[in-house]
Amino acid sequence: MVPREANIVVIGGGVLGTSTAFHLAAAGHDRIVLLDRGPIAGGTTPFAAGQTSYLPSNERLLPFTSYCLDFFEQFEEKTGYAINFHQNGSLRVALSEQHVPGLHARMEMAKSIGDRAEWLTPQQAHDLVPGLDVSGAKGILLAPRDGFVEPRSVAASYAAGARDRGVTICTRTAVTGIDMADGAVRTVRTAAGNIQTRWVVLAAGAWTRQFSQQLGLNIRTVPVRHQAFVTAPLAGVTERQPVVRIVDTQVYARPEAGGLLVGGYGYRPLSFDMDAFPNRFEIPDLEADQIYYQQLTDAAVQNFPVLQDAGIIQERRGLPTMTPDGQYMVSEVDDIQGLVIVAGCQVGGIWSSPGLGRVAADIISGQESIPAAAFKANRFDEAYAHDAALRTQCEQVYAVHYWDMY
Structure with a gap:
């Protein structure tokens, strides 16, 4: 059974839902219920790369990214639970002059916060990542405070911290609908009973x-397939080597259990209508696109020759949500009082989860600690109102994710 009443109901036990529940409880809210039809840290969360990216290309996002980084650096202090934040730094590599301005923009962001980002030579980059060959690179930026985490542990720790602060967590509890009265949320219906509430x-x-459409809303966010793979252990890979992002080919790689976790953007982008899947569909059921994997491997081998004969021990794929402008979506909606949307993770839900959870909690608390005007759900007006146009645009945003076009 679920509680019959709550002040706030959070739907979703992935990293964004658990972060929101934690931040709400930490802000002093009570009678919070977190619901998910599966376990905590299900959905796309466990298949993420879990990489941070604290230097944006524009200063508008700097308060948001700074909050996220500070939170990860103090995760145990804030939640009561430790995560293994491998703060190895990251290398952002421009192979052509076209993408060098994006590196300079990030260097300016580093200077503005007193960070010690550095320019590296191709040899210095190779010294840090022995399997990396970027001998013709036009620019390489080291962001020393970046790193990566095991994604499932982040959501699980948020949930544990939320539970310790009084949040009721109901897993294996499917939400079947949301009832409204006088333009406001009133009841969340679940397979285990109904919950009366003022906030969802x-x-x-x-x-x-899919959920929002049941409420008559047209939220401009769609899931787009993302794939990555993990290799068997490779000679020269060290657990302390930084994350590498190759901007031109939109490939990333980081150490994982002695091998490399490799992913990338722009390879056969495809969005999905979740209503087209069976009711019992879960993210692990998502069919692999082997052409995507081959194109990704071919691109990665150019700068990681060691991948040429690497054995693949795991394929990862998920359905992160994209928006037409490549920005997060956290806000109330115009037509329904008491409903807050948290979506549009932009294939960075783990990294952005502290900030997105904080913004959602701020909305319900009636305050703003992180500037979030750019995250409003109504920012598109009538643009992308038709499903085909929305999906096409979100696929395009995914296709140029590393190129600072949105």
Whole structure:
């Protein structure tokens, strides 16, 4: 059974929902219920790369990214639970002059916060990452405070911290609907009973648009397939080597259990309508696109020759949510009082989860600690109102994710 009443109901037990529940409880809210039809840290969360990216290309996002980084650096102090934040730094590599301005923009952001980002030579980059060959690179930026985490542990720790602060967590509890009265949320219906509430936070990942459509809303976010793979252990890979992002080919790589976790953007982007899947569909059921994997491997081998004959021990794929402008979506909606949307993770839900959870909690608390005007759900007006146009645009945003075009 679920509680019959709550002040706030959070729908979604992935990293965005658990972060929101934690931040709400930490802000002093009570009678919070977190619901998910599966376990905590399900959905796309466990298949993420878990990489941070604290230097944006524009200063508008700097307060948001700074909050996220500070939170990860103090995660145990804030939540009571430790995560293994491998703060190895990251290398952002421009192979052509076209993408060098993006590196300079990030260097300016580093200077503005007193960070010690550095320019590296190709040899210095190779010394840090022995399997990396970027001998013709036009620019290489080292962001020393970046790193990566095991994604499932982040959501699990948020949930544990939320539970310790009084949040009721109900897993294996499917939400069947949301009832309204006088333009406001009133009841969340679940397979285990109904919950009367004044606030609902919809953080259902790939299913967020599907849920919102049941309420008569047209939320401009869609899930887009993302794939990565993990290799068997490779000679020369060290657990302390930094994350590498090759801007031109949109490939990333980081150490994982002695091998490399490799992913990338722009390879056969494809969005999905979640209503087209069976009711019992879960993210692990997502069919692999082997052409995507081959194109990704071919691109990665150019700068990581060691991948040429690497054995693949795991394939990862998920359905992160994209928006038409490449910006997060955290806000109330115009037509329904008491409903907060948390979506549009932009294939960076783990990294952005502290900030997105904080913004959602701020909305319900009636305050603003992080500037979030750019995250409003109504920012598109009538643009992308038709499904085909929305999906095409979100696929395009995914296709140029590393190129600072949005």
